[in-house]
Amino acid sequence: MKRVGLLGGSFNPAHKGHRAISLHALRALGLDEVWWMVSPGNPLKDAKGVAPFAARMASARAMARHAPIRPTAVEKRLKTRYTVDTLTKLPRLYPRHRFIWLMGADNLAQFDRWKGWRTIARQVPIAVIARPGYDRDAHASPAMGWLRRYKRPASQAKNWTKWSLPALVLLRFRPDPTSATRLRAADPGWHRRYSSVRAAATHPLP
Numbered sequence: 336m337k338r339v340g341l342l343g344g345s346f347n348p349a350h351k352g353h354r355a356i357s358l359h360a361l362r363a364l365g366l367d368e369v370w371w372m373v374s375p376g377n378p379l380k381d382a383k384g385v386a387p388f389a390a391r392m393a394s395a396r397a398m399a400r401h402a403p404i405r406p407t408a409v410e411k412r413l414k415t416r417y418t419v420d421t422l423t424k425l426p427r428l429y430p431r432h433r434f435i436w437l438m439g440a441d442n443l444a445q446f447d448r449w450k451g452w453r454t455i456a457r458q459v460p461i462a463v464i465a466r467p468g469y470d471r472d473a474h475a476s477p478a479m480g481w482l483r484r485y486k487r488p489a490s491q492a493k494n495w496t497k498w499s500l501p502a503l504v505l506l507r508f509r510p511d512p513t514s515a516t517r518l519r520a521a522d523p524g525w526h527r528r529y530s531s532v533r534a535a536a537t538h539p540l541p
């Protein structure tokens with residue numbers, strides 16, 4: 336049985352914050368791997384300003400180097416965009432894996448806008464990672480209002496495969512302020528460095 340943390344994201348581009356939270360989650364949750372599921376397109380985000388999939392995938396591959404982190408195009412293969420649909424199909428593809436959903440506090444703050452968010456919480460345990468500037472909104476969010484009763488202590492985080500669902504664990508590492516929005520503002524043409532990479536084709540599924 337492989338213990339896998341799923342970090343879904345736009346990765347527009349991937350950055351050291353993604354790497355830092357993944358490495359911490361690997362340790363705190365006793366994971367074998369973290370998969371970076373590069374999204375074909377976040378259903379809540381405007382596609383304008385989102386770099387081509389291949390460039391985002393290539394940036395993820397560069398940032399994941401020499402770590403048990405696997406960038407994957409699995410949502411392209413499954414033809415899913417909504418997380419609830421991905422999490423329905425993924426266990427059929429990987430029946431021997433156990434999955435936990437990882438996300439930053441900014442995503443918890445708007446989690447109640449995701450399709451079938453309560454279903455997601457019944458599909459997999461959820462680990463939320465503190466993020467500078469978002470923790471207050473996350474704690475006050477409608478999703479947290481419902482999820483709070485399913486909270487597990489961080490001291491028991493390694494037991495996540497035994498938890499009944501829903502289950503939520505809040506993880507706090509040294510908060511990392513890196514954001515893709517800020518990186519894009521500083522370097523809007525970042526994706527041109529990856530323009531010749533046929534990333535999806537060169538990265539087979541795990």
Ligand SMILES: Nc1ncnc2c1ncn2[C@@H]1O[C@H](COP(=O)(O)OP(=O)(O)OP(=O)(O)O)[C@@H](O)[C@H]1O
Pocket residue numbers: 342343344345346347348352353356437438439440441442464465466467511512513514515516517
């Ligand atoms: N510095 C960070 N600390 C904690 N979580 C983070 C951090 N950066 C990204 N994440 C989380 O990683 C996942 C993928 O993030 P994403 O690719 O959207 O990066 P981002 O920096 O949030 O991008 P953008 O600024 O474009 O919204 C999300 O769950 C997000 O909450």
Ligand SMILES: O=C(O)c1ccc[n+]([C@@H]2O[C@H](COP(=O)([O-])O)[C@@H](O)[C@H]2O)c1
Pocket residue numbers: 342343344345346372374376377378379380416417418419442448449450
């Ligand atoms: O399923 C949804 O309704 C949904 C709505 C918003 C975001 N998501 C997922 O959340 C993950 C983080 O997205 P992002 O753009 O904040 O990096 C990514 O896997 C998205 O597909 C999913």
